[in-house]
Amino acid sequence: MAMYEDCLVTFIDILGFGNLVKTRSANDIYQILKKLEKFTQPDDHEAKIRSMDEARLYSRAFAHIISDAIVRVRPYNTQMRNGAFVYELIDLLHAQIELINSGIFIRAGMAIGLCHTGILGEGPLFGPAMIEAYKLENEVALNPRILIHDQVLQAHRSDEQLRGEQNTLEYELKVVNQFVLMDNDGYHFIDYLNNYDEFDDLCTFIQFLQTHAELIRKGLIDYAAIPKVLSKYDWLRNY
Numbered sequence: 001m002a003m004y005e006d007c008l009v010t011f012i013d014i015l016g017f018g019n020l021v022k023t024r025s026a027n028d029i030y031q032i033l034k035k036l037e038k039f040t041q042p043d044d045h046e047a048k049i050r051s052m053d054e055a056r057l058y059s060r061a062f063a064h065i066i067s068d069a070i071v072r073v074r075p076y077n078t079q080m081r082n083g084a085f086v087y088e089l090i091d092l093l094h095a096q097i098e099l100i101n102s103g104i105f106i107r108a109g110m111a112i113g114l115c116h117t118g119i120l121g122e123g124p125l126f127g128p129a130m131i132e133a134y135k136l137e138n139e140v141a142l143n144p145r146i147l148i149h150d151q152v153l154q155a156h157r158s159d160e161q162l163r164g165e166q167n168t169l170e171y172e173l174k175v176v177n178q179f180v181l182m183d184n185d186g187y188h189f190i191d192y193l194n195n196y197d198e199f200d201d202l203c204t205f206i207q208f209l210q211t212h213a214e215l216i217r218k219g220l221i222d223y224a225a226i227p228k229v230l231s232k233y234d235w236l237r238n239y
Helices: 017-023 026-040 084-101 128-141 150-158 169-179 202-222 227-238
Strands: 005-014 062-066 069-075 106-115 146-148 180-182 188-190
Touching: 005 017, 005 026, 005 084, 005 128, 017 026, 026 062, 069 084, 069 128, 084 106, 084 169, 084 188, 084 202, 106 128, 106 150, 128 146, 146 150, 150 169, 169 180, 202 227
Parallel strands: 106 146
Antiparallel strands: 005 069, 005 106, 062 069, 146 188, 180 188
């Protein structure tokens, strides 16, 4: 019988996908989507799991392709509390960095609540949290940032299932504050530029900054006559 679970749900969209469809071949689009899937798919997605007990031993994410978007769903009511929220932040930060290195900017919204994803993440995917994540991405995020709903931050403070078994709340809040930044509009987003410790070394970080800067410069030129798109590159420049 299908059942809802308490989940973190992140709806991820590619910036400028409509223009890519118009200007790139079907194979190019396919490769971009596969790259997005690869960088947002959990490392253990091929693990052989035979029961709900095994599937929910610890928190792990499932990734679903929906047209030009990826939806990550992470059930967090598990037998072992391994820090679902912090792991999701780190996974998304790394995915965002890898995609930017591949010339792809994304925007996303992370929500919390009830969602159906199946024991092995086989779907179908539906539920209130899915709708909330989509609305956050589609109506609020606007710019190339991964927004985190305030309800997620509040739940992390009040629900120990979202935290690691060995961690104090104070410790986890310190970690979250390292990865999350409040934007000028009052919304929180994943702060990928200030987390250089997540890179292999300083040279890799500097190379990333150079790639990031070049993509912004190109976008400011290419979309100078399209205010709706230009504003996204203005946001990136200011960030």
